Amino acid sequence: MPKTTETVLEIDLTALGENYHYLKSRIKDTTRLLGVVKAFAYGSDALVIAKELEALGVDYLAVAYVNEGVALRDVGVRTPILVLHPQPENFETLIHRCLEPSLYNESVLKQFIKIASEKKQLNYPVHLKFNTGLNRLGFNETEVDKIVSELNATSNIKVTSLFSHLAASEDLKEKCFSESQISTFRNIAKNISSKLSYQPKLHMSNTSGILNYPDAQFDMVRTGIGLYGFSNIPEEQKNFTPIATLKSVISQIHTIKKGDTVGYNRAFKSDGTIVTATIPIGHADGISRAYGNGKGWVMVRGIKAPIIGNVCMDMIMINVTGIVCEEGDEVVLFGNDNKADLLAETIDSISYELLTAISQRVKRVFYRK
Ligand SMILES: *Cc1c(COP(=O)(O)O)cnc(C)c1O
Numbered sequence: 001m002p003k004t005t006e007t008v009l010e011i012d013l014t015a016l017g018e019n020y021h022y023l024k025s026r027i028k029d030t031t032r033l034l035g036v037v038k039a040f041a042y043g044s045d046a047l048v049i050a051k052e053l054e055a056l057g058v059d060y061l062a063v064a065y066v067n068e069g070v071a072l073r074d075v076g077v078r079t080p081i082l083v084l085h086p087q088p089e090n091f092e093t094l095i096h097r098c099l100e101p102s103l104y105n106e107s108v109l110k111q112f113i114k115i116a117s118e119k120k121q122l123n124y125p126v127h128l129k130f131n132t133g134l135n136r137l138g139f140n141e142t143e144v145d146k147i148v149s150e151l152n153a154t155s156n157i158k159v160t161s162l163f164s165h166l167a168a169s170e171d172l173k174e175k176c177f178s179e180s181q182i183s184t185f186r187n188i189a190k191n192i193s194s195k196l197s198y199q200p201k202l203h204m205s206n207t208s209g210i211l212n213y214p215d216a217q218f219d220m221v222r223t224g225i226g227l228y229g230f231s232n233i234p235e236e237q238k239n240f241t242p243i244a245t246l247k248s249v250i251s252q253i254h255t256i257k258k259g260d261t262v263g264y265n266r267a268f269k270s271d272g273t274i275v276t277a278t279i280p281i282g283h284a285d286g287i288s289r290a291y292g293n294g295k296g297w298v299m300v301r302g303i304k305a306p307i308i309g310n311v312c313m314d315m316i317m318i319n320v321t322g323i324v325c326e327e328g329d330e331v332v333l334f335g336n337d338n339k340a341d342l343l344a345e346t347i348d349s350i351s352y353e354l355l356t357a358i359s360q361r362v363k364r365v366f367y368r369k
Contacts (some may be wrong), residue, residue: 001367003330005180006007007137007281009362010335011044013052014369015241019227020056026210031217034060034082034203036224038068041356043286044228044244045364046163047075047140054079055229062222066090069189082127085137095124098119104129104137110348116156123158128200130188132181136165141188148195150221161201161220162189178209182216208232230341230351237339245335246362250277250300253320262317263309267293274321276307279331282314286357287333290347292316297343299332300325312315 001010006308007268024033035058036042041049050072067338069081069180070093086094086101094101095116104127105107116124128147141149151159164185168174182204183352202218209216209225211233225232229242254276262268262276273323279298283289287296292311297304298318305318318331334340334354341351 032059268309
């Protein structure tokens with residue numbers, strides 16, 4: 001990539017393909033792969049990433065909300081799209097754009113059947129979500145009979161898949177809990193399947209589930225963070241390449257003396273003569289105000305320069321004392337060498353939050369190696 005002269009998020013499409021192929025190598029040939037592209041494909045660009053995954057041969061895509069699915073259909077994405085958390089008020093749009101809802105309780109199931117019937121749909125594909133311990137969304141195991149009677153009374157919808165979600169797939173301290181979730185899901189699936197005249201597909205694992213629970217692949221896996229280059233598992237990280245690099249530039253350099261302060265509320269007070277640099281990226285770009293005052297850094301010529309004072313809306317200031325650098329130099333907030341999860345950790349956050357926070361104001365630039 002040429003040197004940047006403004007704040008950019010560079011997206012490596014070659015790395016996306018490599019992560020995709022690595023994840024494929026970890027699942028059986030018969031297991032399908034669903035690529036999760038919610039939240040602008042984890043802060044990158046959902047439209048570009050969905051098209052790229054489609055070209056790679058992904059079996060399914062998933063988004064959180066209906067409007068995210070509509071945006072993909074608008075640019076011609078034709079792969080089946082699961083909407084993980086649709087709101088009933090958007091069910092008509094969902095059907096109109098051939099999106100497939102996750103239905104997670106009796107009320108949304110009934111509302112969806114009603115709309116599918118009004119729209120004269122036959123066997124409209126839906127996915128039933130089961131709660132096996134995350135206690136977020138999903139039918140409980142005890143609701144199977146009720147669901148089956150609803151399903152057997154309609155031809156407007158047909159269950160493409162049954163799925164559930166692991167609460168702590170990356171955390172091996174919770175292995176027993178994850179195993180119990182998997183076995184609960186097996187029981188639910190067996191029970192429902194025995195009462196329907198057809199066999200819905202099953203899926204449960206996210207990225208860390210693929211890596212830690214190879215026996216829980218079922219018919220499909222759902223991977224998000226792995227495609228974007230993070231495994232959540234230190235020993236696995238070497239097999240993944242982060243696709244996003246957040247870069248900016250040095251706008252101005254100041255030499256300040258002992259007792260001088262930097263930024264709003266004079267939060268940083270210098271205890272000697274130091275050199276500071278101002279970078280055009282702030283909390284409006286997704287660099288949380290929880291950074292600063294010693295938390296977080298920016299790489300300047302390969303050296304960590306700490307963020308000092310309070311993060312402003314459009315700027316941060318860093319301490320570059322002892323680093324040979326000048327105005328116009330490129331700096332890196334995160335990338336392949338200094339990974340986003342390490343920066344996020346400094347404020348007790350995770351890669352997911354930092355990546356998805358990068359605001360739409362930051363220009364996305366795509367490249368292949
Ligand atoms: C976001 C999400 C995923 C993807 O999880 P990763 O950890 O990013 O692989 C999978 N399934 C569901 C239900 C999700 O909400």
